[in-house]
Amino acid sequence: MLSVFVSVTAIVFCLALTTASAFAQTLKTIRDRGVINCGVSQGVIGFSAPSDKGDWAGFDVDFCRALASAIFDDASKVKFLPLAANDRFQALQSGKIDILSRNSTWTISREVDLGLEFSAVTFYDGQGFMVRRKRGVTSALDLGGSKVCVQTGTTTELNLNDYFNTNGMKYEVISTALVGEAEKAYDSGRCDVFTTDASALHSERLKMAVPSDHVILPDVISKEPLGPVVRQGDEKWLNIVKWTHFAMVNAEELGVSSVTIDEALKSNKPDVKRLVGTEGNFGEQLGLTKDWVVRILKHVGNYSEVYERNVGVKSRLGVPRGLNQLWTRGGIMYAPPLR
Ligand SMILES: N[C@@H](CCC(=O)N[C@@H](CS)C(=O)NCC(=O)O)C(=O)O
Numbered sequence: 001m002l003s004v005f006v007s008v009t010a011i012v013f014c015l016a017l018t019t020a021s022a023f024a025q026t027l028k029t030i031r032d033r034g035v036i037n038c039g040v041s042q043g044v045i046g047f048s049a050p051s052d053k054g055d056w057a058g059f060d061v062d063f064c065r066a067l068a069s070a071i072f073d074d075a076s077k078v079k080f081l082p083l084a085a086n087d088r089f090q091a092l093q094s095g096k097i098d099i100l101s102r103n104s105t106w107t108i109s110r111e112v113d114l115g116l117e118f119s120a121v122t123f124y125d126g127q128g129f130m131v132r133r134k135r136g137v138t139s140a141l142d143l144g145g146s147k148v149c150v151q152t153g154t155t156t157e158l159n160l161n162d163y164f165n166t167n168g169m170k171y172e173v174i175s176t177a178l179v180g181e182a183e184k185a186y187d188s189g190r191c192d193v194f195t196t197d198a199s200a201l202h203s204e205r206l207k208m209a210v211p212s213d214h215v216i217l218p219d220v221i222s223k224e225p226l227g228p229v230v231r232q233g234d235e236k237w238l239n240i241v242k243w244t245h246f247a248m249v250n251a252e253e254l255g256v257s258s259v260t261i262d263e264a265l266k267s268n269k270p271d272v273k274r275l276v277g278t279e280g281n282f283g284e285q286l287g288l289t290k291d292w293v294v295r296i297l298k299h300v301g302n303y304s305e306v307y308e309r310n311v312g313v314k315s316r317l318g319v320p321r322g323l324n325q326l327w328t329r330g331g332i333m334y335a336p337p338l339r
Contacts, residue, residue, distance in 0.1 A: 086153035
C-alpha cells in the first residue's frame, strides 16, 4: 500500500516537474518551433482581426509581430490562434499558446487564481456602452430597464452587474459566448445596449449594418488595463515580453521610429545608444541579440506607430490617444528606462 502511494506520488511529482520545466523554456520552445503561438481575439477590428486573405492585423497582432522581430528578425514568424473570451486563459495554461495578446484586462484573480502573469499595460481602456442614436440617451445612468448584450467570460459582465446594481437600475442580460452572436443580437434589436471595452465598441460599431445609427456614450464605468499575458514560472520569457513593450514606448519617447532608426544608429545620445544597442548588451542579457530593438522598430515600429496605424484618429477606428498618450504629453503611458 505504502509503496503504491510512494510511486504514485513520485509520478505526480515528476509530471509536475516536467510540465513546469517544459513551460519554463518558452523562448527555446519558440526557437525550436520557428514561430510564436500567439493567442488573439476572434475579430476585434484594430486589435486583432483577419483580412479577407487571412492576414492578421491590429494592435495586439503587432505586439506578437514585435516579439517575432526581436527573436527571429522576421515579423511573419507568428501563428495567430483566435480565442473566445471563455477559452483564452486555459489556452495559455495548457501551453497551446506562448502568449495571450488579446484585449485582456489585468486583474488580481487572473494572476493569483489562474497562475498567469500580465507583463505590462499596453492599452489603458475602460468599459463603455453603445446604444441606438434614435433612443436619445446621453448618460449611462438613463439605461435602467435595458436589455444589455455582453460576452461571457469577461470583466465586462462583472462590471455590468456592479454598475446597474449599485445605481439601483433594472436590466436584463443577454450573454453570449461568441462576440459575433452578441453583435447580431444587438444589431437585430434583441438588445438595446451593447457593452464592452470602449476601444472595442468603436470596432463593434463598424460592424453594424448602419454604423452611424449608433452612439458610444461618454461614460466609462471601469478600469480595463489591457496587456499581454504569459504563464507564471518563466521569468526569462516574461522579461522579453515586458521589455519589448517598454522598448517600444521608450523609442517613441526618444523620437526613434521605423523612419528614424538609421539615424538613431549613429546617435551619440547615451539613452538612444542603449536603446539601439550601440552601447550596452541588454539584448544579449535577455537571451536575444544586441540589435533586438532595431529589429522591432524596423519591422513593426515604435508604440506611437503601432497605435496610430491600428486604432489612432486617422485609422478606421479613430480612437484618440487619451490615457495612452506618453506621460510627457499628458497621458499615463510610462516605461521604465533601459539602463
Ligand atoms: N477586456 C475584457 C473584455 C475582453 C473581451 O473578450 N471582449 C470581447 C467583446 S469585444 C471580445 O474581445 N470578443 C472577441 C472574441 O471573443 O473573439 C476582459 O479581459 O475580460
